[in-house]
Amino acid sequence: MVVAIGFEGSANKLGVGVVKDGKVLSNSRRTYITPPGQGFLPRETVQHHRNYVLKVLNDALKQSGININDIDVVCFTKGPGMGGPLNTVAIVARTVAQLWNKPLLGVNHCIGQMGRLITGANNPIVLYVSGGNTQVIAYSRKRYRIFGETIDIAVGNCLDRFARILKLSNDPSPGFNIEQMAIKGTQYIPLPYCVKGMDVSFSGILTYVEEYADKLLTDDHSQEDLCFSLQETVFAMLIEITERALAHCNSSEVLIVGGVGCNLRLQEMMKIMCEERGAKLFATDERFCIDNGVMIAQAGSEMFRCGIKTPWLETFIMQRYRTDEVETPWRCD
Structure with a gap:
């Protein structure tokens, strides 16, 4: 049994999700929305994530109904994505992993999709x-x-x-x-x-x-x-x-x-x-199509089961992190 918490913040969606053996326990999310005619810029998106990340985290923990001691691994989006938002959420993930004394895993955003699990x-x-x-x-x-x-x-x-x-x-x-x-x-x-x-x-x-x-x-x-x-x-x-x-x-x-x-x-x-x-x-x-923390938690839990570890000195972000760079030993041909 693996309980994983995932942090996602590669763009304007900020999400934290908890999964337990493939079952979604919580999927909390907050979106940075700009006025009509405007896109979201890195600096303002970073500020949005900083303002709401602790609230989203608390909501996810509350929805999941689990204790912090029950969490086995903390996962975060390593890339690809916007540098500032990615780094902001990665810092929070690193911090809680240290505070809770949990292993930390960096997940490729593109392989962290929930489609196969949800649809069968x-x-x-x-x-x-x-x-x-x-x-x-x-x-x-x-x-x-x-x-x-x-x-x-x-x-x-x-x-x-x-x-x-x-x-x-x-x-x-x-x-x-x-x-x-x-x-x-x-x-x-x-x-x-x-x-x-x-x-x-x-x-x-x-x-x-x-x-x-x-x-x-x-x-x-x-x-x-x-x-x-x-x-x-x-x-x-x-x-x-x-x-x-x-x-x-x-x-x-x-x-x-x-x-x-x-x-x-x-x-x-x-x-x-x-x-x-x-x-x-x-x-x-939209619960699972749009960027969310659950997809990062699920991919991280599969990595954790296979014994994959992210050394502390490699818990940095990668804005350009290609899908085909990542080995997925948890899947079988």
């Missing part, structure tokens, strides 16, 4: 889409292998910056508000479509929208139409590279994780592709 997927092709990451990955020989990824900005970052152009609210998230507007869209506006082999590029479509937004929004086309068109275009790009990976691996499962994975239209489009190929789609809701 066996060995799926994973589409990982969030504000900072866009990858198509699959597990093989003790590592997650990257089949395709963005060559510039992540799809979530593209959507966030697009929302700023339209001055959409950041509450609860820009992507969610784009999704709600897209539901009302009725006309598709042709936009740049950029797939390069197994990789995708979103900077060009974003630049195009930034430069021509006023021209695109005419009497015939509304903001809702533009939201609809952007979603349809970028999601089609993601499904194309996912389908290629599915065929290459001869897999029958696809799992969507990451904050953008909450989008119901993306899930709908992916489900259509999966059904055409005789595959099954797995997805979760």
Whole structure:
């Protein structure tokens, strides 16, 4: 039996979660939300995490109903992510590990996904889409292998910056508000479509929208139409590279994780592709798609079971920490 507590703070989501043998005991989270038209900057995000981390920690402990003495390991997001927020949360994790006299484990944010545990997927092709990451990955020989990824900005970052152009609210998230507007869209506006082999590029479509937004929004086309068109275009790009990976691996499962994975239209489009190929789609809701402490705690608990240790002098953060750098001995081929 392993009880793990996880600290996540790689971007504007601050989360602390507790798991016990794969069972979620608590999942406390606080999001830094900026005014419409503005993104979150490192300095302000750091201040937000500093202001709320102890409250989120206390909430997580209270929800879990466990005693500090019952915790076996403290886990934190080592990377990838924004340097300032990552470092702020890592300092708190190091501090409580010392105060509680517990081992400390640094976890790669990208392998700390809850999708397989929650959905029961066996060995799926994973589409990982969030504000900072866009990858198509699959597990093989003790590592997650990257089949395709963005060559510039992540799809979530593209959507966030697009929302700023339209001055959409950041509450609860820009992507969610784009999704709600897209539901009302009725006309598709042709936009740049950029797939390069197994990789995708979103900077060009974003630049195009930034430069021509006023021209695109005419009497015939509304903001809702533009939201609809952007979603349809970028999601089609993601499904194309996912389908290629599915065929290459001869897999029958696809799992969507990451904050953008909450989008119901993306899930709908992916489900259509999966059904055409005789595959099954797995997805979760915002509790586990959006950055959270539980995913870090779960990955850390698996590492702890395998005897993996993070030496104290290596409990630093890594802003660029690739998914395929990490061995996952707890998984079996």
